[in-house]
Amino acid sequence: MRLSKAWIIASKDLSIVRRKKSIFSTMIIFPLFVSVGLPLLIHVIAGGSAGTPDVRSGLPTVINAFAFFFLIGAATxxxxxxxxTIVGEKQEQSLEPLLATPITDREILMGKSIGALLPPLAAIWIGGVIFMGLIDAFTFGLLGYPYYPNAVMAVIMLLLVPLAAITSVETSVLVSARVNDVRTAQQLGSLIVIPFALIYVLGEINAFPLTVPYxxxxxxxxxxxxxxxFSLAVSTFRREEILTKWK
Structure with missing residues (x-):
């Protein structure tokens, strides 16, 4: 697989993202809500409780649970x-010329995966930096030490967020092979968030502790x-059949 060819496809898809205001705004709104809104919520709740012992002891659990929202965002x-970039290109009849080029299916899927991964990852990582800074600013007086950076956030941001984003992309590829409408593909693809939301709920009730080992x-x-x-997506994305099946 030639990464240079995959990057050409990724660059093209990234240019589409910059032109589509609806897509671009989606990349900003969710990380902004999590990175600013949730620390403000902690500030209001913890500040209103005047730093009681119960609040101080339970604060790390709440902060970790809120940090898990970045993982949910990465899956969405x-x-x-x-x-x-898959179904939309089919609708606009720009996918056929791509399939006619001497680029392998793996290179096409890798390029489209890179193009779909980079903007969300950049937005989430920037949001994560803002989130950590605000959490430290709002909780230092209660905890007596800066809560971030720590190992839990490192695992979430550097391992789980990229892996969840890849899961989301590959799921979208599989869904796109069965539908011919962008909105339907987005709605079905977003169902991948359900397992991550379930883990969040389990974390809230301490059935799945949000600790580094777990x-x-x-x-x-x-x-x-x-x-x-990815293996399943490659087997689904068959260029010799795609133009007849994706109708």
Whole structure:
């Protein structure tokens, strides 16, 4: 597989993202809500409680749970781009010329995956930096130390967020092979957020502690799933059949 060819496709898809205001705004709104809105919520709740012992002891659990929202965002945001750059190109009849070029299916899928991954990852990582800065600013007086950076956030941002985004992209590819409408592809692809939302709920009730060992196990599971999804996506994305099946 030639990464240079994949990058050409990714660059083209990235240019589409810059032109589509609806896609671009989606990449900003969710990370902005999580990175600014949730620290402000903690500030209001913790500040109103005047730093009681119960609040101080429970604060790390709440902060970790809120940080998990970045993982949920990583599982959701790429569906917007991935669905549009595959089904959207089919609708605009710009996919056929691409399939006629001497580029392999793996190179096409890799290029489209890169194009769908980079904007959400950049938005989430920037949001993560803002989130950590605000959390430290709002909780230092209560905790007596800067909560971030720490190992939990490192695992979430550097392992789980990219892996969840890859899961989202590959799921969108599989869905796009069965539908011919961008909105439908986005709605079905976004269902991948359900398992991550369930893990969040389990974390809130402490059935799945959001600690480094548990998060590493989760990362290993998602990695295995991603490998399987990519192999399945390649087998689904058959250029000799795609023009007749995607109708």
């Amino acid at each position: 945001l790429p569906t917007t781009i991935a669905s549009y 998060l590493l196990v989760l990362a290993a599971i998602i990695l295995v799933v991603d490998i399987g999804l």
